[in-house]
Amino acid sequence: DQQVKQNSPSLSVQEGRISILNCDYTNSMFDYFLWYKKYPAEGPTFLISISSIKDKNEDGRFTVFLNKSAKHLSLHIVPSQPGDSAVYFCAASGDSNYQLIWGAGTKLIIKP
């Protein structure tokens, strides 16, 4: 069951540059999409979300873009900072329930 896919297990970006993390989904019933960040030995931390009625949501250095026709979303982090090094999870849910369906995660490494 691969309803939410993050095809890049890892991504390495130079400090100060833009990090782009990608996520694809297959279930057209998903209404909400969220990005979580996870450090080792900690629980996931909510970063930013987007409703399916929008195509962009911005919060400081973080912007999420949603392309419903392509069933694709991306998280942009600009500028990237060393503290951004973590595993980033894409998650989705439908309007009728609150369970989150998770991608496998992308490990982001910010190089100084």
Place this chain on the structure above:
Amino acid sequence: EPEVTQTPSHQVTQMGQEVILRCVPISNHLYFYWYRQILGQKVEFLVSFYNNEISEKSEIFDDQFSVERPDGSNFTLKIRSTKLEDSAMYFCASSEPDRGVPNEQFFGPGTRLTVL
């Protein structure tokens, strides 16, 4: 800042034993969840709980699992007879969906369950 807490941080048990994982959700939250992540695999939804009853559960959440809110602050996950494949990191989360950011779930640090 309010946070979700979980105890213990690491639980080691023998196969067939019962374990109880404990969570204290954020105090004004209404929805509570358990997820698990087997090493090297995705985070998987187990169960959600609202108004003192289960609102959703996954196929993983079989008769060996149960949840309870024994008082106004704790939320527990019980595994009656643990199996080797129950070894995983278990995350508790809570949310208040009516706040206007649907499904913004706040997670605890997790309990690592090791079944021997």
